[in-house]
Amino acid sequence: MRASPEEFEAEARMALAVKLFELGRLSSGQAAALVPMPRYRFLKELSRYQVAAINWDSGEFADELENA
Numbered sequence: 001m002r003a004s005p006e007e008f009e010a011e012a013r014m015a016l017a018v019k020l021f022e023l024g025r026l027s028s029g030q031a032a033a034l035v036p037m038p039r040y041r042f043l044k045e046l047s048r049y050q051v052a053a054i055n056w057d058s059g060e061f062a063d064e065l066e067n068a
Contacts, residue, residue, distance in 0.1 A: 014045070015049075017032070018031070018045075018049045021046070021051070022051045028042060028053070
């Protein structure tokens with residue numbers, strides 16, 4: 001891929017932010033600030049990397065349904 005240094009840096013920052021978010025090391029807000037972009041856009045972009053915006057186990061999901 002022939003990307004400019006700026007394009008490469010933006011893609012590298014996004015990849016880093018996504019991975020750190022996936023590992024639970026950054027919140028979605030912190031990851032969005034690293035990129036930088038609005039939080040809602042960062043969450044939307046996660047699908048490009050096949051990363052879930054919400055990662056609940058079955059117990060957490062059941063709790064959410066009960067409290068809805």
